[in-house]
Structures are given as structure tokens and as C-alpha cells.
Amino acid sequence: MQNQHKFTARTRMSDLINEDASLLSSISRFGISLGFGDKTVQEACDANNIDCSTFLSVVNFLSEGNVEINETYNNISIESVINYLKNAHTYFLDYKLPSIRTKLLDAVESTAQSSSYKLVFMKFFDEYFDEVRKHMDYEDKTVFPYVLKLLKGERRGKYKISDFEEQHSDVDSKLAELKNILVKYYPSNGINYKLNDVLFDLLWCEKDLSSHNQVEDFFFVPVIEAIEQKIAAKL
């Protein structure tokens, strides 16, 4: 039974973005760059050596907004998903969070009545940043290598993907806390464009992180579990 989804291999890449702008970041995480002219999804994927059905599964999953658990994810390329997730980690750690940090510092410095603001805000942000880094490093260094070995049929030790799921804490909730502090308690006077700008970034980043986690929880983990079970059945 073929499930009906919003985007297909024949959808034009430009229409994909017009329909749902948030997919822009997914497209670049797959390694597809802009300037695709009238290329369809299939053509753009072929040109970039990306497994088209994996690409479609991820963008449809993100765009449809409702999490549906079914078996259609069996034919996806795990390597592509891992690459996608790794690229997302690089984006958050090396680009987005440092950029928010700079903007936050700037906004606080330009409005704060005292230098102490800078200190406490940066401490909060840096603690948060460390948490995210730890979380993502763990995935890059432990979870993904485990999965790649599993794909080759090697399975050693007792590690299971559900161990990862157990300790997968919500990295987006602390960002929501910072947003909350700024919205409810930041004493600013007059219009503060810089602070608004930081807030927009935080809101976007919070959403982006939470959908990133959803891809891991509802897309990646179940597929890996299914592979684990297949291997266990063979033993």
C-alpha cells in the first residue's frame, strides 16, 4: 500500500520551499545547495548523490507536522539519515548557537544598566551550549558509529538504540527558558530591535531543534530498532 504524501519525486525543488520555507534548512543539511532552477526533487537528489526516497521521507515527515508511526520507512538509506543528522549538529554547534551568542551579547551590552547582566546571561547561555554540545557529541561519537557497525552486521557489547532513547534529554526546553526570561523579565526601555532579533532567532532555533529531535526519535530510532530485532532474530 502506497501512502499518499505531500511531496513526491516529481515536485519541483522551488515549489517545495515555497510551500514550506522551514524545509530550507533540511535541504541544505542533505547537502543540496540553492540555485536548482526547475529541477525536480528526483533530479536534485540524483545530481547530489542523495537517496531520493530518504529525502522525501524526511521532508514529508517534517512538513506534515503530525507524527505517524508506520512501516514505510523501511526502504530509507540509514547512511543518508546519519549524514543529515551530523550536518544538523554542525549547523547548530558551529554556526547557529555561536551566532545567537554574539547577538545576545550585543543586545545585552547595548541595553543593560550594569555590566552584571552580561555576566549572568552569558553564563546561562554557555551552560546551555555545553549541554547541547555534550548531547550532540554523544550521538556523533557513540550512537552513529554503533549504527554504522550494526549495518555491517557487526554487533558487539550490550549497547542498544533504546539506551540512547532513554537518556535523550530535551535540549530545546532550556532554550525556551531563556526565551521566557527575555520575554517576561527583561527590563528594557523603549523599542529594542536587537533584543527582538535575538528572540526571533531563539524561537526559530527552538523549533528547529525540536524537529531535529523528532527526526531522531520518530524516524531514526524506530528504523534502527527494527534492524536490531532482525539481527537478533537471526542469531
Add this chain to the structure above:
Amino acid sequence: MNDLSVKIAIAEPSVILRSGLAAALKRIQGIHVQVFEVSTIDLLSNYIRLHKPGVLILNPAYWGIIDLHKLKEECANKELKCFALLSCLTDESIVKQYDEKISIYDTVDQLKDKLDKLFETPVEETTDGTEILSLREKEILTCVVKGQTNKEIAQTLFLSTHTVITHRRNIVRKLEIHSTAGLTIYAIVNKLVEIDEIKKDM
């Protein structure tokens, strides 16, 4: 206000009923729902074990009779609340093992009432509707930010540790800030402490 947050799984083969119910649940005020749609029964127990939803809404008319007790045990999720989603007349003996029943003709208000009933939370002792900190809470917040433990705070303010913990819980609830670093920002911005007093912890 702190909204209640619930993970809900809907196991129903019809996409129209499933997605329609998901849309209706998202319209409920005061409860933040995260909905997961399960379209094939084989994946249900796997899914519940992995993602630990608080509520399962299941259509008992499909997939034969499901032993909920066994399901909960299999998934090591004894707390799971199960709702029967009824789209046709169903024998009472099938429905009685469920915690609650939902008819496809229920209104959003009725859905809300049914969820509220299951998650009845005792009203906290000091809820007077205001989210402003009391003097005592401000004192305690100051101590927390300065890095004192509950025991030290209790000694400084001549309170029991239990009282300190209750106050701290109320502070977190009122401000919606959970981390010490976040509380520090609140305290500095509202001039409850000076930066010199906490610098050693920075």
C-alpha cells in the same frame, strides 16, 4: 499559567478519524498535547515502550480484542491511561477495561473534561492566582542564587528543609524558570542580589 503537557498516541486505522481527532485534541485549551498517530497495530507496543505516552486512544472495533493489561505489562508502562475511541455501538464487556470512552461525536469541551478528569492535579496550597513572588520566596531565591543548599537556607531563615523545598517549588512554578543559572538572571535583573555577592560562583 503552566499548561499540562500530555503525550497522546492515537491507534486507529482510519486516517480521517485519526487526524481529525488529533486536530481536535490540539484545540483544547490549557492542555498542551503532543499527538502521535499509529496506523498499524503491530507497531503499537514497540512505540509505547520507546516513547512512553501518557494516554493511548485506541479503537476497540479493529484488530480484534486487545488485552490492555498485557499491553501495559509488555511495554512496562503501568501508568498508561487507555481511552476507547468508539465509532459504532460496542459491547460493554469490551469497553469496560478502558479508563475512559470517547465517542466520535464528542465535542472539544467533552474531550477536555475527560482528559482533565484523568489528570486531576491537587490545587497547590498557595495558589492565589498571582505569579508574583512573596517576600519569603524572594529571600529564598536570593539564597539559592548565592549557592546555598536547602539545608543552609533552612538554617539561615529558621525554617524546616521541607518548607524551603515547598517554597522553591512555588518559585519555579511562578516564574517558569527551572535552572539556577536562569534564576540568577531573574535575581540580577530584578535587583534581588548584587553581582559581587554571587561572583565567586560565576
